[in-house]
Amino acid sequence: MVSRTTDDYEKLALAGCETICEPAFWAGFDRASAQGFYDYFRQITEYEPKRAARFGIKHYTWLCINPKESEDLELADDVLALIPQFLGKPNVLGIGEIGLNKNSRNELQVLEKHIQIAADYDQLILVHTPHLEDKLKGTRLILDALKNHSKITPDRVIIDHVEEHTINLVLDQGFWAGITLYPESKCTPHRAIDMLEAHSGERIWMNSACDWGISDPMAVPKTMLEMKRRGWSPTAIQRVAYDNPVTFMKQSGKFHLD
Amino acid sequence: MNTWTPPVNVNLVDLGFMDSRSKLIDLAAFLDRVQRVGQEGDFRVAALKQAIQLLAGDQPERARNILLSFSDPSMEPIPKATTQGAVGAVPPALG
Ligand SMILES: [Zn+2]
Numbered sequence: 001m002v003s004r005t006t007d008d009y010e011k012l013a014l015a016g017c018e019t020i021c022e023p024a025f026w027a028g029f030d031r032a033s034a035q036g037f038y039d040y041f042r043q044i045t046e047y048e049p050k051r052a053a054r055f056g057i058k059h060y061t062w063l064c065i066n067p068k069e070s071e072d073l074e075l076a077d078d079v080l081a082l083i084p085q086f087l088g089k090p091n092v093l094g095i096g097e098i099g100l101n102k103n104s105r106n107e108l109q110v111l112e113k114h115i116q117i118a119a120d121y122d123q124l125i126l127v128h129t130p131h132l133e134d135k136l137k138g139t140r141l142i143l144d145a146l147k148n149h150s151k152i153t154p155d156r157v158i159i160d161h162v163e164e165h166t167i168n169l170v171l172d173q174g175f176w177a178g179i180t181l182y183p184e185s186k187c188t189p190h191r192a193i194d195m196l197e198a199h200s201g202e203r204i205w206m207n208s209a210c211d212w213g214i215s216d217p218m219a220v221p222k223t224m225l226e227m228k229r230r231g232w233s234p235t236a237i238q239r240v241a242y243d244n245p246v247t248f249m250k251q252s253g254k255f256h257l258d
Numbered sequence: 259m260n261t262w263t264p265p266v267n268v269n270l271v272d273l274g275f276m277d278s279r280s281k282l283i284d285l286a287a288f289l290d291r292v293q294r295v296g297q298e299g300d301f302r303v304a305a306l307k308q309a310i311q312l313l314a315g316d317q318p319e320r321a322r323n324i325l326l327s328f329s330d331p332s333m334e335p336i337p338k339a340t341t342q343g344a345v346g347a348v349p350p351a352l353g
Contacts, residue, residue: 105335105337130344132346133348136330140333165325230273
């Protein structure tokens with residue numbers, strides 16, 4: 001978790017976390033060159049697994065240029081060209097988090113190029129959907145781009161940051177859905193649990209926002225505690241917090257628990 | 259994979275009432291505050307007031323409907339991203 005301190009790995013280990021997966025994302029500022037991404041890809045494929053291992057946590061990751069930095073097509077092409085050489089790393093699960101941010105033409109073009117790489121190299125896909133007023137439109141555009149590619153099968157794609165107005169679009173078309181927990185401004189534990197209950201926990205994972213904003217890596221264990229207070233059985237909690245992500249990530253062929 | 263077992267009944271009002279009451283009063287105080295300083299014409303405040311109407315619905319779809327009311331309804335990609343952030347309601351130029 002490049003945006004977090006080592007203390008957060010320790011907290012997660014103490015809460016019983018065995019494995020994390022970290023998407024490639026924004027650095028909190030726009031990188032000036034593809035070389036910056038090369039170093040970043042080394043960091044998340046070589047260094048972060050070691051940092052996590054010190055606390056007994058297995059670390060997996062995803063690779064891409066994120067949509068916030070996709071407006072510059074020349075930079076995006078240079079970064080896309082770097083990705084294949086890292087796909088063979090043992091902790092890389094696939095392409096992500098790709099998607100859209102402001103739903104622009106260039107972002108969409110870069111998204112389609114990422115989808116092509118995933119198809120060419122038979123990779124899982126992790127998708128970021130835009131925030132707030134841009135989410136609904138972005139989710140629709142992303143789902144169309146994925147469905148338009150003949151080689152992409154929905155059960156190998158997870159669409160992240162769904163909310164009440166987008167979750168049905170995602171699940172009804174056979175994709176996996178991710179619910180991201182935020183301490184402020186977006187989805188809360190209670191809303192996440194409402195959505196999980198409405199869909200019987202089917203093809204959904206939940207994750208903690210762990211980025212440059214105010215976020216809480218402990219959001220998943222805190223939500224598990226809230227589930228208990230709301231009458232969930234231990235097996236139902238186990239299913240959404242553990243079995244579901246394991247089922248999705250095992251499709252990569254690289255993910256293992258021991 | 260385990261089959262789904264629905265949660266046992268618990269009193270969700272006990273669990274959530276105080277928090278919801280507090281958030282509703284916060285919302286009311288926010289509207290009072292922006293009105294006192296003459297900022298209620300902001301498009302975000304207008305969007306909030308419109309969304310509040312949806313609380314009166316009688317179906318358990320209020321959260322979804324409120325999210326839809328804050329969403330950009332257009333379908334075409336924009337020509338170019340000129341900002342990186344989102345503001346939470348559709349700016350007048352887009353709506
Ligand atoms: Zn994201």
